Amino acid sequence: MLRILCPHCGVRDETEFRYRGDATTARPAADSGETAFARYVYDRANPKGWHAEWWIHVAGCRAVLRVVRHTVTHEIHSVTLPQAPFDIPVDAR
Amino acid sequence: MSAPDPVSPLRFERTTGDVVEVTARRGRTRDVVYAGRARDLPLPAMGEAIWSDTFVAASTRPDRWWIIGPARAPAETAARVSGLLGTGAIVVDQSSGFETVDLVGAGWREALTQGCRLDLDPAIFTAGQAAATTIAQINVIMIPHPSGLLVLIPATYAQHFREWLTHLCGESHS
């Protein structure tokens, strides 16, 4: 079970959060066309290693959080609010 | 963690109070907090609660507060809070949206380890704090006080939650 350090509520169990998908993509501008939106909606890197994901703290502060997590070890590198800068580490493994 | 106190068994009471949800509009948090401080409705920081003679104010979301007070005519409490906090605040009456239950008795921390995932150690979670979390699969607001715990339960789940609590209290009695 993941324990996620919510910036507002402290460390909470994974069960308090709802997963909301890839947080590495950004919604394209309105006039970017179908290809750009198709990429935004469908294309996923599915990395083995570090990845950024949206988790919503639905049972707590209801904040949308960007969680940088290692998909193999489940180690969490950072948990930040959507507008905060974030980095995805390069996997040395 | 304190052991259940056999002298004061766990019990709970439904209290009929008014609940108001206050949100500071974008960029207006400081105005709202200042207005509250100036008009005897101090608003706590995130994760905290302030108990005053008239209201309990608790915050479990940034820039948001729960104001809990005695029951009045419909929407009267909300109107009063809105008047105190000014135009920077969106004030929504939630008096019918939540049932408030007061859990009394020294055993509440131990008893709630069934169903509650938070660390309830008194050194960690105590009067002056507030938390939104899940108990028995229901999203609730927990506001501890020196003699127990105030829980806000979404009204449509309240009967289920009370039945669960009754079962829990029955166990701590036996």
Add this chain to the structure above:
Amino acid sequence: MSGPTRIGSGLFEQSSAPVRFRFDGRIYSGRAGDTLASALLANGVQVVGRSFKYHRRRGIVTAGPEEPCALVTLIGPSGREPNRPATTVPLTEGLVAESQNRWPSLRFDVLSIFGALSRFLPAGFYYKTFMWPSFAWERVYEPLIRRAAGLGRVQPSRSPPASSAVTQHAHTDVLVVGAGPAGLSAAYVLGSAGLRVIVADQDAILGGGSALDPDWHAWRSALLGLLAELPTVRVWARTTVIGAYGHGVYGALQTLPVGPTPAGSQPTEKLHVIRAASTVLATGCVERLIALPGNDLPGVMLAGAALRYLVGHGISAGHRTLLFTNNDDAYATAIEYARRGSPIEAIVDVREYSPAADRARGAGLTVYASAKVEAILGDRAVRAVRVRNREGERLTLTVDCVLLSGGHTPATALAAQLGAELRWSSSMAAFIPDLSPSIGQVAGSAHGVCGLAAAVQDGISAAQRIAETLQLGELATPDFPPMPPDAPRADLEPCWEITGKGKAFVDLQHDVTTADIRLARREGYEHVEHMKRYTTHGMATDQGRIGGLVGNAVLATARGIDITEIGQPKARPFLETVPFGALAGEESGDRFKPKRRLPLHDWHTQHGATFVNAGLWLRPLVYSADTSWNTVMAEARHVRREAGITDVSSLGKIEVAGSDAGAFLDFIYANRMSSLAMGRCRYGLMLREDGIVLDDGTVARLGKDHFLLTTTTVNATVVLEHLEFHRQTLYPQADVTITDVGDHWAQFAVAGPLSRAVLAEVVEELDLSNETFPFMAAAGARIAKTPGRVFRISFSGELAYEVAVPARHALSVWSKILELGEPLGLKPYGLDALNTLRIEKGHVTGAELNGQTSANDLGLGRLCKTVGDYIGATLARRPGLQGGQRLELVGLRPTDSEQRLRNGTHLLDSENPTASLGYVTSCTPATEQVGWVGLALLSAGHSRVGQRLLAASPMHNEAYDVEIVSPHHLDPDNIRVRA
């Protein structure tokens, strides 16, 4: 005389009063403090089960959860609980247990013929033999195998007693797994420094090795006393940590102490979910067997288990006992046997010299050094052993019990789950785990430390290393009680297998022999994980703990590689058998999911409603115990003719406020909301970003910057999250506040031609006439003296209103409306009637908003904005979602008005009925016409209106003609709703 017997009292005995129990129908007597296994041994019961594959007679081999053979089914008031190791079942008065995997009885097992056929039952036998023909697998082979080779039988029983298991959440600084000298010492150091510590031990008797060594009893009692005084330390006996789940989360299963309970009741269980900042794994070691011919006969036991039965329960495993060992630790058992007068025939040690052998000889015991047991002989039980001594001579010794000890393997399963690095210890001939300091420490014999005093020291240093990792500085070491020094010792000499004629088992639970391992390698399954799956070595309840490494060593030898290169199979939860009931805890039966009740739930109950589960909600389906179409249609027709009232409080209700609210809603909805006039409502359609419809509902503008949204019942939480996600990620600076008011407002629909007249009786401060309050108007008003809101919206297709009041006043307002409305013809109606009405009107709901339909498919494409951005705007316009053969919403009617419709019925071209063109999503008898009407999703449906198609439901043996019509079966021009 032969076999096990009780020769005295033991440390774990709580009283000598008899405790009666039943095993395979016979009544026996044990003592309080016994396990089922020790009580069976005390009664001389030697055969307790049949083996998995060959149905060989098996006895009790161990004294813990690693037991491979003595699996029993417990029979209690709540049903049968299979596969419980008798070695971990506390004996209680009236306990009823049965042996497993024998038919018809344990003594005479018909299927033991498999033993004689064993040369035809090699490893991988099932895969090879039962391959062809494929149909036979399901019908013939599998049922046969399931019956022949299996463990206990599960009795599926719903609703166990609510109190049989509970789940409890715990938080701690350090979780100490194992209450031996290392674990207790670490806990004492950490607890004395004020840290929160949980000590969990699988045993009922705490102390690990110190509980079995008389010289350590004083130390053990003193330390347990000191720990009990530390307020931050919790010590849980009978608590097995069953898995490590990452991020410091552990599961632990506690068997609660059994009080005076009714006869036959089973122990209750508690599942602890523990969150720990760090951990000390002081899990000790598991003794391993030696593979040699006859090592599975009843009467063969591991040496450490025998010591435990003797010291703990006063039970001797035999009358003439032989010990075969390769290490010093096992000598303690032989010396204790001799001290208590249970004869030791000889000790056979593969090593040339050890200090322990000197001590045994000093105690008058015969030790054969540099010797080995070549075979254990016997038919029904151990009768003799053949020993080859140092000089190469063969001796046959008559014994009734053989104690084996092939060394000790650290219990690494938990550490491995935590990603421990394993290193080989040649002094133990085993892998030893090392944890990353950020996770915790391994201590004691699990850490490769030999001797109890050394384990204490190791526990202390593990505590200090944890303090360092947690940045607490060096902890003061509290005063420990005095402890005896460790005796001098020699290393073991690895001894995995004695080759010879006859089956030598490495896995007693699954009947895996050394020959099976070699066969697996020859057939190409040489990776340790492949060998495991091919042979089933190390699977199931015992996870091969006593023979796992032995089998791997046999594989290494067969492959000609060093055992250090063979690796270990991956360890996963659970570490021992866990009843499903314990995992479910309270969340079963009525408490599986919370129930969500409408504000008027009690009123609905009192008025005879039959409820239906809709998600978590309980909603009134119809106000009658009779849920047939007759009662439903009576309710629905009453609405069409006069007026009805129904509870729609389960709709999602969300307030969106702020100066940017209109612009934000334009982005959220496919249709425009910013242009909505104050005091007006609008139908709203939300798309997902992929262009498919997410949800629909209404939006009312209550003020310039104040909107109220409703959602469908099922999508209330989905839509709220959808709004919040886009608000927080894409509109962070906007003045938009989203507030969920779903539970605050009760909402009722009042529908039917008389609804205006009914509401006029209770609504104040609002003129309901068509001129001032037309279709799609919204306003605040007093309803039965309660401040609330009135919306002129219609789901039923009739002149209708929805009124909303704070839920606290729901009952008084609803009752008042009915009281004043009933004389005018108002009656309540339920969800089924509501559904009938909306199907006739062609309104869509979950069956049509199924995650595959676009706005165009539903005939709602004209609502979508053509300018401006909104969620789904771009992809809704992609070619794949435009026309073509897409399934589109249509209405349909059977041409024969006697014919009923069914949901899921497929529609086909009657000229060429080869492929489904679509299917019926919703249907109902019509209220005003004769016959049934329905909605369907039909390929290119919009262009097929007027066509006749074939409707077929092969499941019901039905095929009939239908006419495709507009989905608006009733009042297509909206005359009624605007009346």
